[in-house]
Amino acid sequence: xxxxxxxxxxxxxxTRPNPAMAKFIMSQYGGPDGEIGASxxxxxxxxxxxxxxxxxxxxxxxxEELAHMEMVAAIIRQLTKGxxxxxxxxxxxxxxxxxxxxxxxxxxSGGIPFTANQFQSKGDPITDLFEDMAAEQKxxxxxxxxxRLVKDYExxxxxxxxxxREINHFQRFxxxxxxxxxxxDSKNYYMCNPSFDKHCGK
Amino acid sequence: xLSFCVVDMQLYLDxxxxxxxxxxxxxxxxxxxxxxxxxFEENFGPLTAASAxxxxxxxxxxxxxxxxxVR
Numbered sequence: 001x002x003x004x005x006x007x008x009x010x011x012x013x014x015t016r017p018n019p020a021m022a023k024f025i026m027s028q029y030g031g032p033d034g035e036i037g038a039s040x041x042x043x044x045x046x047x048x049x050x051x052x053x054x055x056x057x058x059x060x061x062x063x064e065e066l067a068h069m070e071m072v073a074a075i076i077r078q079l080t081k082g083x084x085x086x087x088x089x090x091x092x093x094x095x096x097x098x099x100x101x102x103x104x105x106x107x108x109s110g111g112i113p114f115t116a117n118q119f120q121s122k123g124d125p126i127t128d129l130f131e132d133m134a135a136e137q138k139x140x141x142x143x144x145x146x147x148r149l150v151k152d153y154e155x156x157x158x159x160x161x162x163x164x165r166e167i168n169h170f171q172r173f174x175x176x177x178x179x180x181x182x183x184x185d186s187k188n189y190y191m192c193n194p195s196f197d198k199h200c201g202k
Numbered sequence: 203x204l205s206f207c208v209v210d211m212q213l214y215l216d217x218x219x220x221x222x223x224x225x226x227x228x229x230x231x232x233x234x235x236x237x238x239x240x241x242f243e244e245n246f247g248p249l250t251a252a253s254a255x256x257x258x259x260x261x262x263x264x265x266x267x268x269x270x271x272v273r
Contacts, residue, residue, distance in 0.1 A: 005249050008268045009206055015272060057216040064209055074269035081273060168213070175217035 002063070009067040010161045014078040014154045019091035021150055022079035023109055028146070028162070029072045030106025030114035033138035035162075039065035041119035041135060048123045048195045051183070054176045058132075061169050068162055073104045075155060124193045129177040136170035204235035 028034045042062030049055040080088065080102055088097040095111065106114035120131050143163035150156050183201045185191045192200035211228040218224060239249060247265045248254040254262040 003250055003252075005205065006265050006268055007205075007249060009209070012269070013272045017273075053216060053219065057213065060209075060213055060216055064213070070268065074271070077269050078271045078273065081271075168210070172213050172217055179217065 002066075008071055008074060009064070010071060010158050012071060012074045012078060012154075012158045014075065016152070016154070017079055017081065017083050017087075018152065018155070019080045019083050019088050019093050021152070021155060022076045023092050023096070024146055024149055025072060025075055025079070025109075025155075025159070026107060027109040028139070028142060029069065029076060029104065031108035031112070031142070032118045033135065033142045034106075034108075034114075034118075035065050035069040035072055035139075036106050036114055037118040038062075038135055038139060039069060040116070041121065042132065044119070044121035045128045045132070048121070049125055049128070050195050050201075051125065051180060053179060054125065054129070057172060057176050061172065064165070064169075068165065071158060071162060075158060076104050077102075079155070123195050125180045125195055126177070126189060129173055129180060132173045133170055133177070136166045136173065140166040140170070204231060204238050207231040208235050 030036055039062050042058040042065065046055045046058035046062065049058060080093070083091075083102070085097060088094060088102075096105075096107075099105075108114075119135070120128075122128050122131065140163055143159055143166065146159055147156060147163070150159060180194075181189055184194070194201040208228070208231055211224060211231060214224055215221065215228060239253075243249055243253045243256060247261045248257070249265075251262050254260055
């Protein structure tokens, strides 16, 4: 279960609104490689992950991603709070404003709504862990793309923190993959699926 | 900051459960975090809802939401 701590994992204090920037950063909230997708992916995969250490890691990283989701939403809100309809329209958020006013809603920068199609929970530990490593790299690249367009320190600073965390998570998933393969038949990792077949793995 | 150290070490220990040095550091950071949290909560209000019990009245609802920022 979850306990909520009423603070951000890293401080965010944006003094100047900039809805155009918010539009770009939105993809890390509800976009294909964003934090909501990351969290749901790991929290979904953990149930069929028979190895307790890896299930624990998925739980812990999935939980941290919820904290990141909150940070991205905070950035979006602080960049758009107080803007008029005209300002939102000029920044490229006109259509978004029509449906969501000044609210935060999970979609990509391009307007594609968040969907479970953005992630897989495949029920095979090797498959799932490769998916997770790819997810962290995709998120890192998205942050790289954001940082090319966002130069304001107040915004770039928390974004850089989030980007660094993706690299760290990638490292952890790589280690988890090694833990898994160490338990499987080294002559053929794909002999069976430890999450589904009986008597699979040591 | 300290809660972040705890999380970072937690993830590391998830994949390196036998690393004694790391676990030692984890214990240090957890201790610092718990003391800092206690002190913060006594002076400024609860960070987790259960901590509202340390005050004379229900203070949870008045705590700022973390996304409020400075504006």
